[in-house]
Amino acid sequence: MKKNYTIKDIARIVGVSKGTVDRVIHQRGRVSQETAEKVKAVMAQFEYRPNPIAKRLKKNTIYNISILLPQKNSDPYWLPCFAAIEQVEREYGHFGIKLNRYYFDPEVTASFLSVGLEAIASKPVAFLMVPLFFREAEIIAEKCKETNIKVATFNNYVNQSKVDFFIGQDLYQSGRVAASLFYILIKEKANLAILHIDESFQNASHMQEKERGFIDYFEINKSKEVKIHIHHLKKEDGFSIEETITNFKRKNAYLDGIFVTTSKAYLLANGGRVSSTKPILVGYDLVEKNIAHLKEGNISFLIHQDPKKQVYLSLTSLVEYFLFDNPFRKQLLLPIDIINAENYSYYLA
Amino acid sequence: MKKNYTIKDIARIVGVSKGTVDRVIHQRGRVSQETAEKVKAVMAQFEYRPNPIAKRLKKNTIYNISILLPQKNSDPYWLPCFAAIEQVEREYGHFGIKLNRYYFDPEVTASFLSVGLEAIASKPVAFLMVPLFFREAEIIAEKCKETNIKVATFNNYVNQSKVDFFIGQDLYQSGRVAASLFYILIKEKANLAILHIDESFQNASHMQEKERGFIDYFEINKSKEVKIHIHHLKKEDGFSIEETITNFKRKNAYLDGIFVTTSKAYLLANGGRVSSTKPILVGYDLVEKNIAHLKEGNISFLIHQDPKKQVYLSLTSLVEYFLFDNPFRKQLLLPIDIINAENYSYYLA
DNA sequence: TTGTACGCGTTATCAC
DNA sequence: GTGATAACGCGTACAA
Numbered sequence: 199m200k201k202n203y204t205i206k207d208i209a210r211i212v213g214v215s216k217g218t219v220d221r222v223i224h225q226r227g228r229v230s231q232e233t234a235e236k237v238k239a240v241m242a243q244f245e246y247r248p249n250p251i252a253k254r255l256k257k258n259t260i261y262n263i264s265i266l267l268p269q270k271n272s273d274p275y276w277l278p279c280f281a282a283i284e285q286v287e288r289e290y291g292h293f294g295i296k297l298n299r300y301y302f303d304p305e306v307t308a309s310f311l312s313v314g315l316e317a318i319a320s321k322p323v324a325f326l327m328v329p330l331f332f333r334e335a336e337i338i339a340e341k342c343k344e345t346n347i348k349v350a351t352f353n354n355y356v357n358q359s360k361v362d363f364f365i366g367q368d369l370y371q372s373g374r375v376a377a378s379l380f381y382i383l384i385k386e387k388a389n390l391a392i393l394h395i396d397e398s399f400q401n402a403s404h405m406q407e408k409e410r411g412f413i414d415y416f417e418i419n420k421s422k423e424v425k426i427h428i429h430h431l432k433k434e435d436g437f438s439i440e441e442t443i444t445n446f447k448r449k450n451a452y453l454d455g456i457f458v459t460t461s462k463a464y465l466l467a468n469g470g471r472v473s474s475t476k477p478i479l480v481g482y483d484l485v486e487k488n489i490a491h492l493k494e495g496n497i498s499f500l501i502h503q504d505p506k507k508q509v510y511l512s513l514t515s516l517v518e519y520f521l522f523d524n525p526f527r528k529q530l531l532l533p534i535d536i537i538n539a540e541n542y543s544y545y546l547a
Numbered sequence: 548m549k550k551n552y553t554i555k556d557i558a559r560i561v562g563v564s565k566g567t568v569d570r571v572i573h574q575r576g577r578v579s580q581e582t583a584e585k586v587k588a589v590m591a592q593f594e595y596r597p598n599p600i601a602k603r604l605k606k607n608t609i610y611n612i613s614i615l616l617p618q619k620n621s622d623p624y625w626l627p628c629f630a631a632i633e634q635v636e637r638e639y640g641h642f643g644i645k646l647n648r649y650y651f652d653p654e655v656t657a658s659f660l661s662v663g664l665e666a667i668a669s670k671p672v673a674f675l676m677v678p679l680f681f682r683e684a685e686i687i688a689e690k691c692k693e694t695n696i697k698v699a700t701f702n703n704y705v706n707q708s709k710v711d712f713f714i715g716q717d718l719y720q721s722g723r724v725a726a727s728l729f730y731i732l733i734k735e736k737a738n739l740a741i742l743h744i745d746e747s748f749q750n751a752s753h754m755q756e757k758e759r760g761f762i763d764y765f766e767i768n769k770s771k772e773v774k775i776h777i778h779h780l781k782k783e784d785g786f787s788i789e790e791t792i793t794n795f796k797r798k799n800a801y802l803d804g805i806f807v808t809t810s811k812a813y814l815l816a817n818g819g820r821v822s823s824t825k826p827i828l829v830g831y832d833l834v835e836k837n838i839a840h841l842k843e844g845n846i847s848f849l850i851h852q853d854p855k856k857q858v859y860l861s862l863t864s865l866v867e868y869f870l871f872d873n874p875f876r877k878q879l880l881l882p883i884d885i886i887n888a889e890n891y892s893y894y895l896a
Numbered sequence: 897t898t899g900t901a902c903g904c905g906t907t908a909t910c911a912c
Numbered sequence: 913g914t915g916a917t918a919a920c921g922c923g924t925a926c927a928a
Contacts, residue, residue: 377889535885544883604922900927911917
């Protein structure tokens with residue numbers, strides 16, 4: 199049953215005033231050698247820890263954090279992020295944490311850069327972004343470093359030396375997880391495809407890592423005979439993305455399984471079947487359309503990247519650092535959640 | 548850019564003193580009708596929320612919470628719980644939260660009851676337990692209700708009307724998840740066993756729920772021909788548990804897969820193979836021995852019940868209730884995490 | 897019915 | 913070098 203010793207307790211025990219103890223704690227000098235020693239000894243003895251509550255009350259400063267996100271009407275993958283931001287606002291608003299949202303158009307590279315620069319123009323203490331465009335992200339990160347703004351990133355890799363914090367998944371390993379699922383889903387022989395569907399922007403390294411992990415897994419586990427085909431799919435001129443997909447399926451009807459490395463697995467699950475046996479589908483992300491097909495049995499597994507948790511943890515890491523001096527890890531890798539029709543509901547919202 | 552309005556701001560705007568505003572907030576009366584109205588209006592307009600920091604500093608009370616857990620040298624499943632307790636202590640210690648640990652011997656029913664009663668004798672504001680013995684747990688819960696102690700439970704069900712809070716998994720659904728994994732692991736025809744291994748105490752309903760979910764899944768998904776055998780296994784007199792298991796395997800060598808409903812799947816994975824084809828194993832919990840067999844390929848999947856998260860969330864729910872009046876849900880069901888050799892590492896510690 | 901003053905623990909300023 | 917004191921926002925006892 200330990201009491202929390204206060205600065206007052208320490209002062210009383212040593213026989214000095216609070217002011218003196220405070221000067222020792224904050225090393226402001228103007229304290230004699232011997233009293234300083236005595237104060238330090240007593241603090242150590244009673245395990246004095248400054249009360250962060252009182253500290254906060256006294257300081258009473260506002261910490262502005264800017265957040266750069268894709269605008270709401272873009273990919274629904276980002277939707278849960280907004281809830282995380284609101285949650286942090288609720289939990290830490292009274293600690294002086296203010297979150298300022300900035301939105302860019304994920305179809306337009308220039309928008310990312312300009313809105314990003316706008317976001318840091320107000321000199322927040324920290325800046326959180328999803329670095330969809332790594333070149334531009336680095337430019338912004340460098341600007342932040344110049345002006346002493348902590349830079350946090352989530353979901354997409356960017357050169358680690360440029361940023362203070364990254365949270366996301368190990369993409370190589372998530373490719374392996376996908377492969378391990380296919381491994382039990384397929385028969386002794388199978389034709390599998392890795393399908394990179396990318397409607398708008400480039401995210402090459404992202405996909406490459408998943409591809410590498412997927413291939414590696416089957417290099418190591420050779421007891422089934424697997425042929426892996428790699429495809430990049432973009433919306434073809436004059437065709438809708440759905441038509442492009444249908445075209446792909448027609449041309450590749452021999453495939454037993456398709457690993458979709460983006461959140462677009464539902465596009466493959468959609469529409470009329472071309473071959474009599476549907477290919478096995480494994481994809482990413484619990485967006486509404488994917489969930490629907492998961493329930494129907496058209497998609498076997500989804501890998502959950504938990505964007506909400508990514509945002510929540512990046513923000514709370516920063517917040518606790520500013521409020522309570524809690525150091526944060528430079529990098530956090532979230533679990534690679536395996537989702538099927540029986541357990542998906544617990545991961546929503 | 549909203550400011551956090553304080554009681555002083557409100558008082559100044561309305562043109563009264565802080566005291567008056569405070570009386571309105573806490574409905575202590577002794578305020579004229581019209582000033583009360585005016586104050587309420589202004590509070591609503593500026594979205595006044597009392598500052599929980601200042602509140603806490605002023606109140607300066609200590610909240611004792613007692614926790615009843617199995618002693619450390621029992622099932623390693625409980626180990627992560629201790630880390631969760633320490634984390635809550637670190638995060639909330641300065642908010643006046645004190646956690647008091649009490650340990651019972653899970654082999655001895657009477658120990659659960661006596662230590663449990665001891666834990667609540669000191670009149671904590673809340674009591675958290677893992678109700679391994681539901682009869683005794685109810686007795687303790689009733690005692691708590693009499694003395695106005697909030698009762699929280701985790702991991703094991705107990706009559707919900709007796710307790711204020713439960714966190715755990717939907718066991719029926721976890722049985723279904725296990726079944727859905729077997730469904731893709733097996734061939735067109737299979738003999739499966741549900742194996743309840745229970746070395747010491749009874750936990751009948753716990754296992755029954757998992758069993759029900761497992762069977763239901765195959766009732767619904769009939770496209771594979773599955774025969775399900777149900778076995779209860781206890782240490783036989785004169786034999787070690789390992790010998791009992793070996794004996795079981797010999798007698799049931801025809802099984803294609805075994806669903807172990809406790810954390811003891813490693814016992815089945817251990818030892819010499821009896822039949823030439825090993826049965827597929829799916830079990831529960833990331834205890835060290837299970838993980839080892841998961842890596843080796845002897846266990847296909849484990850379902851993670853996240854005891855650490857269970858304890859962390861039960862405690863923070865209680866804590867936030869006492870500190871900040873945050874209401875808590877009576878029941879929280881955690882995700883049913885699907886773990887295999889490729890993703891287990893992210894769920895440890 | 898209303899206003900004032902004090903204290904919670906910390907920090908910072910000011911006077912000795 | 914050191915101690916006394918004000919202030920952060922809130923709750924409350926007490927004075928008016």
